[in-house]
Every structure is written in C-alpha cells, then in structure tokens.
Amino acid sequence: MLELARAVSQWAHGFKSAVIFLFNTGEEEGLNGAHSFITQNLSSQHPWSKSIRLAIDLEAMGIGGKSGIFQAGPNPWAIENFALAAKYPSGHVIAQDLFASGAIKSATDFQVYKEIAGLSGLDFAYTDNSAVYHTKNDKLELLKSGSLQHLGENMLAFLLQIASSPDLSGVQRTKDEGISASSSAIYYDILGMYMVLYHQGFANMLHNSVALQSLLIWSTSLLMGGYPAAVSLMLSCLSIILMWIFSLSFSLLSAFLLPLLSTSPVPYIANPWLVIGLFAAPALLGALTGQHLGFLILQMYLSNEYSKRKQLSPLTQSTLIKLEAERWLYKAGSMQWLILLVIGNYYRIGSSYLALVWLVPPAFSYGFLEATLTPARFPKPLKLATLLFGLSVPIVVSAGVFIRLVGTIIGMVVRFDRNPGSTPEWMANVIIAVFIALVISLTMVYLLSYVHLSGAKKSIVLAALVLFGLSLAAVLSGIAPPFTEDTARAVNVVHVVDATISKQEQPDSYVSFFSTTPGKLTKEVEQIGGGFTCGRDKVVDLVTFSVKYGCWSYDNTEGGWSKTDIPTLLVINDGKGDKRITEVSLDTKSSTRWVLAVNTEYIEDFKLEENSEELIPLDDKSSVDGWHIIQFSGGKNSPTRFDMTLVWANSTQIAHDEGSQKNQQPLLKLRTDMDRLTPKAEKVLMTLPPWCSLFAKSTLPHTLAFLRDLPVEF
Structure with missing residues (x-):
C-alpha cells in the first residue's frame, strides 16, 4: 500500500477524486479498525468516512499467488472499471458465491464498508499457500515477489482509472439508492489475461x-x-x-x-x-x-x-x-x-x-x-x-x-x-x-x-x-510427509490456570497442547515428552472455543504465575424487583487481553463500563449458541477494571435443583490472556517437533491463560 501511495502521488494532479489509504488494525479482533473508521454516531468516527464513494479491501487467505477478487458490488461500477484497467485481471464470481453462502466461515473489513456504510467496491485476496496462513510459518520469504507485482500493477492501473473518472462522484451508497439485482455483475477471468463481465439482467x-x-x-x-x-x-x-x-x-x-x-x-x-x-x-x-x-x-x-x-x-x-x-x-x-x-x-x-x-x-x-x-x-x-x-x-x-x-x-x-x-x-x-x-x-x-x-x-x-x-x-x-517445516501442523501450547467455581479452593494448573488440524497428537507428544496425556477425557472450555480432544500435563506447572494474576468476578449489587438487575465488578488484574461470555439464556441485556465510560451500551444483544461473546484487546496502559450491569430475562428465581443441566452452566465465563512463558510452556515450545507451527487467531489464548466464571446461583 505504501508503494501504491508513492506511485499514485505521481499522478494525483489529474485526479478528480481523492484516494484515501486506510491502514486498519484490530481486524482479527472483530473488524475493529474498519468499525472505528466507518461506524456512525461514535466520537471516534473519522470525518472523511462520510465522503467515501468506493471501498477497496486488500485481504489475504494465503501468502502468495494471484490477488483475485472474491467480493464485488453491490454497484457494478467498480468491477467494470477494474476489468477495463487491470493488466492481469483475476477474479471469479464463484468465489463470491461461496463466500456469500457461508461456506467460508470468515469476515473481512469489506463487510463493514458494504453492510454498515452501504459502500460498493472490491475485495481482493491471496489464496495460495493458505496452509501456513495465521501460523508462525507465515514468513516473508514465502511471499513471491511476483505476487506483489501482480497486485501492484493491477491496483495502480485501477486507482488511476477511477480517481480520474468524473463518474465516481455519482456512485451513491446503497443506503441512498437501491441496487437492482439485475445490475449485479457476473465476472470471471480467462487465464489471468482478460476478464469477462456482464450484468445479471443480460x-x-x-x-x-x-x-x-x-x-x-x-x-x-x-x-x-x-x-x-x-x-x-x-x-x-x-x-x-x-x-x-x-x-x-x-x-x-x-x-x-x-x-x-x-x-x-x-x-x-x-x-x-x-x-x-x-x-x-x-x-x-x-x-x-x-x-x-x-x-x-x-x-x-x-x-x-x-x-x-x-x-x-x-x-x-x-x-x-x-x-x-x-x-x-x-x-x-x-x-x-x-x-x-x-x-x-x-x-x-x-x-x-x-x-x-x-x-x-x-x-x-x-x-x-x-x-x-x-x-x-x-x-x-x-x-x-x-x-x-x-x-x-x-x-x-x-x-x-x-x-x-x-x-x-x-x-x-x-x-x-x-x-x-x-x-x-x-x-x-x-x-x-x-x-x-x-x-x-x-x-x-x-x-x-x-x-x-x-x-x-x-x-x-x-x-x-x-x-x-x-x-x-x-x-x-513417508516419502511425502503430511507436514514439513514450511507447511506445518497448526498447534497451540497454553499454560492454563483454571480458577472456575469448581476449582475455587485450589486453582487447577496444567499445560494444554492441542491442534486445529484433524488427527491425534500421539506422534507429537512422543517427541515432546513431559508427562502429557492425550484424549477426550478433559474438555477445556476456553470461552471462544472448546478443546474436546487435546493433551495435557500437570508436571512442573506451578511456576511462572501467581494467585494475584487470577481475575475476579464480584457481585456488588443484586436487585430482585420486577426486573432483576445485577451489578458485577470485573478485574482482569495485569491482563489487557480478555474474553467474556454472557449466558443469554438468563441475561437479555447488559452494559459494560470503564470509569463510567460506556463501552457497550444497553441494547438488544445477539448471541451464538446461547452466549454473547465480548473480546477486548488493548495496549499496556489499557484498563483492567470494568463494571457490568446485567439485566435478567425475567425475575423468576432459579430453582435449586442440583441435577438441573441449566444450573451447571455459568452466568459469566471469563478468560484472561498473558503473553508470558512459564518454565513448563517454554520447555514444551523448545521441544516442539519441526513439523508443528503455532497457530495465531484472535479467539485463541496467549501462552498463559486464566479461567474464571460466575455461577448462575452466585
């Protein structure tokens, strides 16, 4: 993008529209950068966001190959101009159909621009060598210079075309004008040399x-x-x-x-x-x-x-x-x-x-x-x-x-x-x-x-x-091994301190070793050693996901953490009137990256505050599988104490039924992450087989994670 900005600046004197280069952060944490720039009614909204007519998102699902279009529209103006200007056009409406169908469980910043701001545009992505994407093997040397050149030449020609066009100012947001289904574009390239494009009506x-x-x-x-x-x-x-x-x-x-x-x-x-x-x-x-x-x-x-x-x-x-x-x-x-x-x-x-x-x-x-x-x-x-x-x-x-x-x-x-x-x-x-x-x-x-x-x-x-x-x-x-040092198996090593209500007397400390790649970890554990046991006997609930098959070791897991690191969830007020409202104090201690899940079976709404600053307002909340998930990630000076107001679904008292399946689920689940290596976790990482690579996503914990919860019957 920096090279594009440099090249575009040489031609800016002929532009009829400005080109804004937006470097987003927090994309993996929930498209936060795009939301902060574009969302209405927020003090952090950038004033330029209202002047935008077209959005181009540069994404990746891999680290090489052609950068092709996998989302376009709703207004076909952008894809039409790309087909005219690009030297080596790449894109297929098939990828767009697959993405829209939900077969690919992912989201990009383009969703924010399109669905919230009503902008039209294009979404590009690399897809080659996607097996190493989001792993420690995602190395710069694996990115071929030809891939960058392909994207650069296409994008430069495209940006010069649309920025010089007098028609761009007439491209309205979909919130301002409806885009008929017959005008949506069908597009596909032929050998990366020519793009065929026509409208759905045709x-x-x-x-x-x-x-x-x-x-x-x-x-x-x-x-x-x-x-x-x-x-x-x-x-x-x-x-x-x-x-x-x-x-x-x-x-x-x-x-x-x-x-x-x-x-x-x-x-x-x-x-x-x-x-x-x-x-x-x-x-x-x-x-x-x-x-x-x-x-x-x-x-x-x-x-x-x-x-x-x-x-x-x-x-x-x-x-x-x-x-x-x-x-x-x-x-x-x-x-x-x-x-x-x-x-x-x-x-x-x-x-x-x-x-x-x-x-x-x-x-x-x-x-x-x-x-x-x-x-x-x-x-x-x-x-x-x-x-x-x-x-x-x-x-x-x-x-x-x-x-x-x-x-x-x-x-x-x-x-x-x-x-x-x-x-x-x-x-x-x-x-x-x-x-x-x-x-x-x-x-x-x-x-x-x-x-x-x-x-x-x-x-x-x-x-x-x-x-x-x-x-x-x-x-x-073994002539063709399943994994290599460059294309490795995605694994995670997490030192877990379980201080949930069932372990409140004495926190449960162990190192959890698991993989998002199908298959048992027997071969890996043999090389690591360290007293690991593998199986499905121990389900680890890490709030954003659960490890239903993994390996764990209790050997030498006492060092590298203290009880002062364990987060707290305290009820400071519980009003049981016509509408039950509970106030909870949340202290993540020294952790500035945490995940909280709210049980929507009991809680219909909530508010999150920090020093009386409203971070999440009271409003109807959506949920996935009965839980509303909050992800928070901040810098070293970020707050660690928060206040929550919980609005119960009804004022009915919870029955004291120990055998009830509902009462076995907590009201709140909290995981705090620390980017700290304990001696046991460090030893495991040092002995990790060369065909394994650490997987990194926003929903995954750091190398040290603390678990805490608040029971329904607090």
Whole structure:
C-alpha cells in the first residue's frame, strides 16, 4: 500500500477524486479498525468516512499467488472499471458465491464498508499457500515477489482509472439508492489475461434463451424419435446418475480409509498434488464405472429395439447399437449442464455461467462436426475433433478456478477443527473428496462418453489404479510427509490456570497442547515428552472455543504465575424487583487481553463500563449458541477494571435443583490472556517437533491463560 501511495502521488494532479489509504488494525479482533473508521454516531468516527464513494479491501487467505477478487458490488461500477484497467485481471464470481453462502466461515473489513456504510467496491485476496496462513510459518520469504507485482500493477492501473473518472462522484451508497439485482455483475477471468463481465439482467436473457433453445431442440428430437428416443434419453441420464454415485462412492471410500492407514488423516497438506492420486483417481475410476454400467443398460435397450429391424445383419446391428449408445451418453452430458443452468438461472446464481460454457461449445461441436442427419439415419462414432473443439473453451475458462478452489480447501484443512476434537477425523477428507468427485463427474462427462469405443478404457483404469497406488505408497512410506517445516501442523501450547467455581479452593494448573488440524497428537507428544496425556477425557472450555480432544500435563506447572494474576468476578449489587438487575465488578488484574461470555439464556441485556465510560451500551444483544461473546484487546496502559450491569430475562428465581443441566452452566465465563512463558510452556515450545507451527487467531489464548466464571446461583 505504501508503494501504491508513492506511485499514485505521481499522478494525483489529474485526479478528480481523492484516494484515501486506510491502514486498519484490530481486524482479527472483530473488524475493529474498519468499525472505528466507518461506524456512525461514535466520537471516534473519522470525518472523511462520510465522503467515501468506493471501498477497496486488500485481504489475504494465503501468502502468495494471484490477488483475485472474491467480493464485488453491490454497484457494478467498480468491477467494470477494474476489468477495463487491470493488466492481469483475476477474479471469479464463484468465489463470491461461496463466500456469500457461508461456506467460508470468515469476515473481512469489506463487510463493514458494504453492510454498515452501504459502500460498493472490491475485495481482493491471496489464496495460495493458505496452509501456513495465521501460523508462525507465515514468513516473508514465502511471499513471491511476483505476487506483489501482480497486485501492484493491477491496483495502480485501477486507482488511476477511477480517481480520474468524473463518474465516481455519482456512485451513491446503497443506503441512498437501491441496487437492482439485475445490475449485479457476473465476472470471471480467462487465464489471468482478460476478464469477462456482464450484468445479471443480460445473464438472465442469455441463459433463458440458451435454455429455451436447448429445450426446443430436445423436444423436437424426442418428437421425431418417438418413444425409443425418450427411453434412450432416460437411460442415458441414468448413466449420469450412476456416474455421480460411483464417483462419489469411490472417492469417499478413499476419504474414510486414509485415517485408518495413515499416521495423519490429512496426509496431503504439504504435498497437495497427492489429492490427484488419493481422490481424483478413485473419482475418475468410479465415474467411468458408473457410466459404463449405464452404457451397458442403454446398449441392452437399443439391442432390443434394433432386433426389430430385420434388414440389418447381426454385425452391423451390433456396431450401430454401440455407436448410438455412445452418442446418447454424450448428449446426456449436455442435459446435465442444461439442468444446472436452469436451476442456477432460476436462483440467480452468478456461478451458473459455468453451466453455460460447458453446455454451448460441446453441443455446438457435436452438431457442427458430427453430421448426424445422414440419409440412412445411421449414427457415426464420435470424433476426437468433437472433444477437442467442444472442451477447449470450457477447460480454458474453468480449469484455473477449480485448481485454485482445491488448493484453498486443502490449505484451510490445517485449521479446519475450530473446536479441536469436535469433528470426525475423516470430515476434512470427505469435503475434499466430494468436491473433487463433483468436478470429475461434471467435467469428464463428455470425455468418458468417447472412452467406451475408443479402446482407451483399460488404459484409463490401469492408470488410475497405478496413480492411486503410488500416491498411497508415498503417504505410507513417508516419502511425502503430511507436514514439513514450511507447511506445518497448526498447534497451540497454553499454560492454563483454571480458577472456575469448581476449582475455587485450589486453582487447577496444567499445560494444554492441542491442534486445529484433524488427527491425534500421539506422534507429537512422543517427541515432546513431559508427562502429557492425550484424549477426550478433559474438555477445556476456553470461552471462544472448546478443546474436546487435546493433551495435557500437570508436571512442573506451578511456576511462572501467581494467585494475584487470577481475575475476579464480584457481585456488588443484586436487585430482585420486577426486573432483576445485577451489578458485577470485573478485574482482569495485569491482563489487557480478555474474553467474556454472557449466558443469554438468563441475561437479555447488559452494559459494560470503564470509569463510567460506556463501552457497550444497553441494547438488544445477539448471541451464538446461547452466549454473547465480548473480546477486548488493548495496549499496556489499557484498563483492567470494568463494571457490568446485567439485566435478567425475567425475575423468576432459579430453582435449586442440583441435577438441573441449566444450573451447571455459568452466568459469566471469563478468560484472561498473558503473553508470558512459564518454565513448563517454554520447555514444551523448545521441544516442539519441526513439523508443528503455532497457530495465531484472535479467539485463541496467549501462552498463559486464566479461567474464571460466575455461577448462575452466585
């Protein structure tokens, strides 16, 4: 950004609008920097925030590769100008659809600009090598200079374009003017050299036109072919269904087997190419198996139909049956994409452009090259030219985005388990296996139609089996280790002092070792030593998440902390009138980074103050899983004493039922963090295996954490 500011300043004399470079802090703590700059009715709001017309957010989900657009709009003006100005445009509406669907559990500053301020704009992110993102291995040397150059050249050209444009002043906030759904942009780049962009309104007309023409052609074909054609279509569509079923089954079988055979259930993190052999090869084998079964069923039906034609010799009849079955399978691939196009267009999903490019070129090549209307109406074999001509366009358009999506999913597996031990070890494999199987089934449907008569069937089966065997051998032998020093397993080492109500007599002190990467920690603990026990017997509630599987050690954990560090939660006033209100004093001692959870089952509202300064006002509070979470992170001079006013949901007294599940949950849960190494934690960190790297997120504790709570029946 500094280099962009320097470069932009050389051209500022021609600008019609100013460019503000905003360096945000507190993004990981809850988008605090963006909120502070943009939020209305706060004394800290910057006066410039009201003059902004467009927001561009530079994000990262990795540390390299192309910086591509994964959110754009609502006003399409920004993406239109980016497509015109950028030298090497990169971006796919598919990423935007995935992000909007909630499949990616994350948020960026762009959400604040878009949803609170009503601004339009663009959100960029790196996605390569995302496995090391947010770990100690997130090193500058892993960031390729070409990635920075790519972003810099695109952004400089884009900023010069929009800052010099007289139209920018007319771009209104969405709060001031409504943006129609038909004007939203559909965009995707082709090989990073050119960006295709059009509006949803045009997409509706184009997709409807293609769908109607396709349905008209199919209807005419079925009317001319009669009952046999309708049955043939149904059976060829059955082959597609079988292809999906077998492809998913074979790929999922590999996903479930890996945790049983390998020391790590995700052995492909450091070597993403392994997924080709471990998942893509079984998926391809399954797709071929399923479609071949459909081919045989269709062939049986056609054989019965051709048997009625007495004028044909048995040899000619057998050949024609195979040829017609082959062509019906090819046409069924078009039907598959036609159905996806209709569904995507109905729900106005921008990613449905993929269905368009996988439907039209193959169908056009089939009609243009195959010359099906011969005098004798005899089918001919599919030509290789049909496949090359029909698949070249969709492969060029979509191959890049599929590869990048697989890479991003693999990278996210490192931090897949938000609550360590809460998800099965095979779950991450299943997600990757399903995605790859779907891609194989969708994109190979035309090619596999050709395989049945090409003589390449045995070669493909053998190649898939060999590839799977070699990949599995590389995993089991250790030739391709699951983690390396650069691409490591994400772990956390926390010295926990548990002073909750159940441990109030004597605080419970231990070192907790856990990982957000699926898999047991047996191998790691063997190298660390230090009396660690691993399992699910000890659930550690760290307020923002729970460690349901981890390792812990009580050996030599008394040093490095004192009882004066333990935070306090004291009730200073409890009024039990028509509306019960409780006042609590919170002292985090020397900790300036803490997390507090409020039980919304009992508390409907609350206020947080520091020296009578209202930090959180009384207002309706939202919650997640019955808890409202407050995160606080300040500098060394930040306050440590706070006052809370709790407004109860009702004045009903809590029943004294020791067996009640509700009474087992506290009213408040507090975790205070200290960036301090105790002797035991330091020893563990020094013996940490080289394939492990500390994971750092705002919701994670520092190396020393204190737990405290306030029971419902205080």
